[in-house]
Amino acid sequence: MIKEVKPTVFVVDDDAAVRDSLRMLLKSVGLPVEVFESAQEFLDADRDDRPGCLVLDIRMPGMSGLELQVKLNERHSILPIIFITGHGDVPMAVEAMQAGAVDFIQKPFRDQDLLDRINQALDKDAGSRRMLAERNMIRKRLESLTPREREVLDLVVAGKANKVIAGDLNLSQRTVEIHRARVMEKMEAHSLAHLVRMVLEVERPEE
Amino acid sequence: MMARKNPTTGRVTAPRPLSQSEREFRALLDAAVDAIIVIDHSGTIEEFNFSAQRMFGYTAEEIVGRNVRDLMPEPYHSEHDGYLQRYRSTGEPRIIGIGREVQAVRKGGSPFPCDLAVGQLRSGTSPRFVGFIRDITRRKEAEEQLRRSEAELRLAQELANLGNYVMHPQGGVPDYFSSQLHRILGVPEGAGQRVSRPDFLSRWVHPADRERVAAAFERMDQGLTPLDIEYRVVLSDGTLKHLHHIAQAVHDADGRLLKHVGTIHDVTDRRHAQDEARQLQDRLTHFARLSTMGEMAAGLAHEINQPLSAIATYAQACQRFLRLPEPEIDEVMAALDQINAQALRAGEVIRRLRNFVKNREVKREPVDCGRMLEDLRTLAETDARLHSVRLRIEAEDDLPTVYADPIQLQQVVLNLVRNAIDAMIEAPEERREVVLQTRRSADGEVEITVADRGSGLAPEATEHLFNPFFTTKAGGTGLGLAISRSIVRAHGGRLWHTPNDECGARFHFTLPVSPAVTGE
Numbered sequence: 238m239i240k241e242v243k244p245t246v247f248v249v250d251d252d253a254a255v256r257d258s259l260r261m262l263l264k265s266v267g268l269p270v271e272v273f274e275s276a277q278e279f280l281d282a283d284r285d286d287r288p289g290c291l292v293l294d295i296r297m298p299g300m301s302g303l304e305l306q307v308k309l310n311e312r313h314s315i316l317p318i319i320f321i322t323g324h325g326d327v328p329m330a331v332e333a334m335q336a337g338a339v340d341f342i343q344k345p346f347r348d349q350d351l352l353d354r355i356n357q358a359l360d361k362d363a364g365s366r367r368m369l370a371e372r373n374m375i376r377k378r379l380e381s382l383t384p385r386e387r388e389v390l391d392l393v394v395a396g397k398a399n400k401v402i403a404g405d406l407n408l409s410q411r412t413v414e415i416h417r418a419r420v421m422e423k424m425e426a427h428s429l430a431h432l433v434r435m436v437l438e439v440e441r442p443e444e
Numbered sequence: 445m446m447a448r449k450n451p452t453t454g455r456v457t458a459p460r461p462l463s464q465s466e467r468e469f470r471a472l473l474d475a476a477v478d479a480i481i482v483i484d485h486s487g488t489i490e491e492f493n494f495s496a497q498r499m500f501g502y503t504a505e506e507i508v509g510r511n512v513r514d515l516m517p518e519p520y521h522s523e524h525d526g527y528l529q530r531y532r533s534t535g536e537p538r539i540i541g542i543g544r545e546v547q548a549v550r551k552g553g554s555p556f557p558c559d560l561a562v563g564q565l566r567s568g569t570s571p572r573f574v575g576f577i578r579d580i581t582r583r584k585e586a587e588e589q590l591r592r593s594e595a596e597l598r599l600a601q602e603l604a605n606l607g608n609y610v611m612h613p614q615g616g617v618p619d620y621f622s623s624q625l626h627r628i629l630g631v632p633e634g635a636g637q638r639v640s641r642p643d644f645l646s647r648w649v650h651p652a653d654r655e656r657v658a659a660a661f662e663r664m665d666q667g668l669t670p671l672d673i674e675y676r677v678v679l680s681d682g683t684l685k686h687l688h689h690i691a692q693a694v695h696d697a698d699g700r701l702l703k704h705v706g707t708i709h710d711v712t713d714r715r716h717a718q719d720e721a722r723q724l725q726d727r728l729t730h731f732a733r734l735s736t737m738g739e740m741a742a743g744l745a746h747e748i749n750q751p752l753s754a755i756a757t758y759a760q761a762c763q764r765f766l767r768l769p770e771p772e773i774d775e776v777m778a779a780l781d782q783i784n785a786q787a788l789r790a791g792e793v794i795r796r797l798r799n800f801v802k803n804r805e806v807k808r809e810p811v812d813c814g815r816m817l818e819d820l821r822t823l824a825e826t827d828a829r830l831h832s833v834r835l836r837i838e839a840e841d842d843l844p845t846v847y848a849d850p851i852q853l854q855q856v857v858l859n860l861v862r863n864a865i866d867a868m869i870e871a872p873e874e875r876r877e878v879v880l881q882t883r884r885s886a887d888g889e890v891e892i893t894v895a896d897r898g899s900g901l902a903p904e905a906t907e908h909l910f911n912p913f914f915t916t917k918a919g920g921t922g923l924g925l926a927i928s929r930s931i932v933r934a935h936g937g938r939l940w941h942t943p944n945d946e947c948g949a950r951f952h953f954t955l956p957v958s959p960a961v962t963g964e
């Protein structure tokens with residue numbers, strides 16, 4: 238199980254006033270917030286696997302917001318990014334969205350608009366993290382199966398009846414039934430459908 | 445021995461022997477320097493001395509007995525008989541005893557100028573006349589020469605719009621005052637119209653220049669320095685003129701002041717041309733500043749948007765803090781401080797921007813380079829940020845003050861920074877840095893360097909780099925560097941470039957520390 242860490246809003250903006258005002262706004266609504274004055278500082282702090290979201294200025298001297306986004310994608314970070322853009326940055330915002338940003342907001346903005354976007358991003362992050370946690374759990378359960386149990390599972394998921402599986406594996410039908418019960422138990426499956434869904438969840442993306 | 449013609453027949457008769465007194469008279473005539481001709485009442489030549497023969501080219505034999513009108517050009521040739529006739533009938537002299545300058549004709553027909561004096565001989569019944577003639581060709585030539593060189597001088601002065609004068613110290617009224625000088629100062633030519641020095645100072649010299657001109661006169665009088673000064677005069681009709689006045693005192697061997705000689709050059713047109721050229725340059729410079737600003741518009745909008753955005757966010761945070769069951773007053777106070785600071789920051793950006801693009805008169809003043817760079821920082825950083833370029837400013841402490849137009853200097857620096865940023869758009873992220881350095885150079889000047897780490901200058905580009913309208917940028921005017929160099933030169937400095945250590949280019953310019961005196 239992943240231990241529960243409170244989601245944090247990470248703010249990266251080179252402008253001290255913008256950075257500080259965001260920190261204050263987020264604090265006023267009780268959201269944990271951490272601020273960084275450059276993209277590099279954020280990368281160095283290794284926060285990208287933490288739960289939360291990233292509020293990122295698109296224009297910064299040195300590494301720009303877009304360049305940080307590319308680096309985070311390379312690190313397989315799932316942290317949702319909300320870009321803060323100025324006027325006339327629409328082409329950059331489009332590029333950011335194509336690279337997977339959840340949203341962008343133009344300066345100056347209404348606080349509620351930003352907070353709504355942040356909440357959506359946090360929900361999305363929580364969802365992603367739940368899904369990841371679930372996959373990890375399923376993988377762990379799969380790893381607990383014996384090679385024989387795994388063979389039986391694969392054939393069950395392929396939709397084969399016990400009799401066919403017994404034939405395929407040169408086992409008695411009774412032995413297949415015992416393995417199958419062990420698999421259901423180890424995988425904590427409520428039903429055959431649940432078992433299939435779990436296996437597909439972790440194996441489909443890889444194939 | 446002279447041959448003689450018979451006055452009545454016109455034929456040459458044999459010479460008769462001369463009496464003693466006649467011989468003496470003839471010797472006297474021949475010894476005379478002037479030509480002497482004696483005619484009878486009808487104009488027939490009776491005597492024609494040696495000088496006359498030399499002057500006119502006739503021998504006595506050729507001319508004696510002929511009418512004197514043969515020695516005259518038209519119209520006198522035709523009218524001479526009439527003159528004699530009238531004198532005989534009226535007795536009223538027109539030339540006798542008076543003398544005048546006339547034209548005569550040599551044998552062969554060439555005319556020449558001469559002075560003629562005529563006397564009447566009263567011996568016998570009918571009057572005879574004696575003429576004394578002096579060839580004045582050479583004097584006339586000398587006069588003509590003088591007249592021509594005077595005319596040439598006058599023309600030269602007119603063309604150059606230059607007048608001259610000579611003035612003796614007593615009385616302060618010039619002894620010589622050229623016509624062009626009359627014209628320059630708008631004084632009619634003629635005696636009593638010369639301008640004395642006190643008059644000149646009080647009635648011509650522009651009030652704002654009066655003290656300076658008087659001091660310069662004073663220094664010249666004391667023999668300290670020759671006068672060399674430009675000032676303005678206002679003529680009686682209100683015309684304003686710019687004069688360049690050069691004069692010096694001339695002393696005798698004992699060191700006594702003899703006179704002042706001087707020239708006054710009307711340089712009004714030149715000044716106007718200079719003014720126009722400067723105005724044009726100023727307009728072009730202003731235009732270049734505007735176009736620089738145009739290129740930076742997006743970045744500047746961003747720069748003003750930043751504080752506005754911060755203000756909005758702080759204000760919204762305040763509202764939320766105040767709505768809490770237990771309002772966090774400390775946070776609100778801190779936010780309000782920031783709101784205040786950010787509003788001032790936005791105002792400051794606008795102020796600097798306005799200063800920079802304002803069409804204003806070029807004004808030199810003592811400039812602290814450190815402060816100038818600080819004023820520039822916002823504009824430059826804005827542009828750098830827009831292109832994800834870092835800007836590093838390395839200013840040496842205690843830089844000396846330069847005498848310059850601060851806005852024009854900012855224009856030069858900003859232009860170089862813009863070029864540096866543009867040179868690095870394609871460069872990898874870690875290289876995107878512009879270094880702006882100020883330091884005191886080896887020879888004591890202030891040197892400002894802008895270094896980039898872009899692709900450097902192509903050899904074919906360096907050749908035309910400072911030419912107006914040469915540009916390597918898609919939207920460039922090609923004026924930036926040309927104008928930057930002319931601004932730096934006008935401040936008495938140099939602008940050049942060198943390759944940067946590993947890659948890219950460095951642009952340097954210097955500014956002299958002491959007040960720069962250059963024509964601008």
